[in-house]
Amino acid sequence: MRVAVVTVGDELLSGDTVNTNAAWLCERLTDRGVDVERVTTVPDDVADIARVVNEYRAEHDAVVVTGGLGPTHDDVTMAGVAAAVGRELSAHEEAREWLTSEGGYSAADLAERTTHLPARARMLPNAEGVAPGAVVEGIYVLPGVPAEMKAMFETVDEEFTGETAFSTVVDVDEPESELVGRFGELRERFDVTVGSYPGETVRVKLTATDEAVLDEARRWLESRVTLVDGGAE
Amino acid sequence: MRVAVVTVGDELLSGDTVNTNAAWLCERLTDRGVDVERVTTVPDDVADIARVVNEYRAEHDAVVVTGGLGPTHDDVTMAGVAAAVGRELSAHEEAREWLTSEGGYSAADLAERTTHLPARARMLPNAEGVAPGAVVEGIYVLPGVPAEMKAMFETVDEEFTGETAFSTVVDVDEPESELVGRFGELRERFDVTVGSYPGETVRVKLTATDEAVLDEARRWLESRVTLVDGGAE
Numbered sequence: 001m002r003v004a005v006v007t008v009g010d011e012l013l014s015g016d017t018v019n020t021n022a023a024w025l026c027e028r029l030t031d032r033g034v035d036v037e038r039v040t041t042v043p044d045d046v047a048d049i050a051r052v053v054n055e056y057r058a059e060h061d062a063v064v065v066t067g068g069l070g071p072t073h074d075d076v077t078m079a080g081v082a083a084a085v086g087r088e089l090s091a092h093e094e095a096r097e098w099l100t101s102e103g104g105y106s107a108a109d110l111a112e113r114t115t116h117l118p119a120r121a122r123m124l125p126n127a128e129g130v131a132p133g134a135v136v137e138g139i140y141v142l143p144g145v146p147a148e149m150k151a152m153f154e155t156v157d158e159e160f161t162g163e164t165a166f167s168t169v170v171d172v173d174e175p176e177s178e179l180v181g182r183f184g185e186l187r188e189r190f191d192v193t194v195g196s197y198p199g200e201t202v203r204v205k206l207t208a209t210d211e212a213v214l215d216e217a218r219r220w221l222e223s224r225v226t227l228v229d230g231g232a233e
Numbered sequence: 234m235r236v237a238v239v240t241v242g243d244e245l246l247s248g249d250t251v252n253t254n255a256a257w258l259c260e261r262l263t264d265r266g267v268d269v270e271r272v273t274t275v276p277d278d279v280a281d282i283a284r285v286v287n288e289y290r291a292e293h294d295a296v297v298v299t300g301g302l303g304p305t306h307d308d309v310t311m312a313g314v315a316a317a318v319g320r321e322l323s324a325h326e327e328a329r330e331w332l333t334s335e336g337g338y339s340a341a342d343l344a345e346r347t348t349h350l351p352a353r354a355r356m357l358p359n360a361e362g363v364a365p366g367a368v369v370e371g372i373y374v375l376p377g378v379p380a381e382m383k384a385m386f387e388t389v390d391e392e393f394t395g396e397t398a399f400s401t402v403v404d405v406d407e408p409e410s411e412l413v414g415r416f417g418e419l420r421e422r423f424d425v426t427v428g429s430y431p432g433e434t435v436r437v438k439l440t441a442t443d444e445a446v447l448d449e450a451r452r453w454l455e456s457r458v459t460l461v462d463g464g465a466e
Contacts, residue, residue, distance in 0.1 A: 010426075010428055011428060011430060011438070012256075012259070012272065013259055013263075013269045013270070013271075013272065014259055014260065014263040014269070015255075015256045015257065015258070015259035015260025015261070015262075015263055015269075016260075016438070017256070017430075018251060018252070018253055018256040019251070019252055019255065019256065019272075020251055022248075022252065022274075023245075023248045023250070023251040023252065024248065025248070026245070026246055026247055026248035027247065027248025027249075028248070029248075030246075030247040030248055036246045036247070036248075037246070037275075037276060037281070038246075038273060038274065038275060039245065039246065039252075039273070039274040040271060040272070040273040040274070041255075041271065041272040041273070042270075042271060043270060044428075048270070070409060070410075070429075070431065071409060071410040071413050072409060072412065072413055072416055072429040073413070073416055073417065073420065073427070074427065074428055074429055075429075109410075110410075111410035111413060113413075114410065129431075130410065145431060145432065176303060176304060176305060177303075177304040177342075177343075177344035177347065177363065179305065180304050180305055180306070180344060180346075183305055183306055184306065187306065193243075194306070194307065195243055195244060195277075195307055196303075196305040196307055196308075197244060197250075198303065198362075198378060199378065205244070205249070
């Protein structure tokens, strides 16, 4: 299953907010065996949201959109998603019922726009807040407030499935440039993906769909490099 | 000036790493008056990088790319950027000279791929690491290691310019849904952008290009809402 994540919000594009929602969603989706192929941040703008969501839904099995739900003028994500799928944005009966019963709002208090979802979308209740989410044509629309986003994702996470991959990390105390040859041999010998992340030392992440292959590859590498803490074993 | 940011790396798409580079770049670019319109994370894959960079350079004044520089097999950003602009990826004489003089490498020790840049690119020395960056056709290619990325950005930041905007924050202790009417009036009365970010309370960010207008708008709002800490003044 191939997924794209779209995070909506001017506060992300101005650097006011670090995009921890994206990291959290990526980790959860990856744990479920899903390939996250894009994470894109777009402004609070209907046309930008519509364009990116439309492009991504054509190329991915699902699109997860987060941020920009609610009653104020800068909450335009539902309008953008509705435009992307060519549906009207309209008052959603189920959303209204949920908000005026479990949500605890009187019909008079309710900010009307909060109930507006793309026509015939599946409504996702917001256990931690007010604005409901929605699912429409493989597009999952979640709030941007982290606690609300996480709680809502938990209600749909089983709809995201893929081949589970195993991974392990080897911390190496050698310059990255000197590891090039061994990485090449490792990748020839074993069906593993090798990621190399230099910092003070080099963090090498091995990923494979077969756990036994992963273990074998790890042992092969560990016996040929200077490991952090204690050197080569 | 309209800019897109492209962050490269499987570690971002798996949620192993929170994208603090993007937040840092967005903040710096916004401070310089630049509009950041997209931030997109792509995998360590030549075709994905080439496609996104090519699309963004067509629509923005500049593209800032970070991550995926270096000698290992998963460092493919320079190849992706070269493909995006239709240039060869080749040994860059200036990069080699820099690495073997100030970089402190002997020609024999040098990982050859580290010197490969898109043909005729401007080389950016890496004051904090090994892999050089590059500028080609409005595309700025920076390392992914945060200290290296930041130091290299400082050498080109004056090439990013725009109309300076002023902003201020008002923390409001009312439900967001009840502020809708006042936000509407605020936006009608003043030439300001209003961002509303609900949490425990509501963080309202006002942005304007005229500082006097911003002050006036802030006073107008503060006198009409319940402020956090001390209530309405």
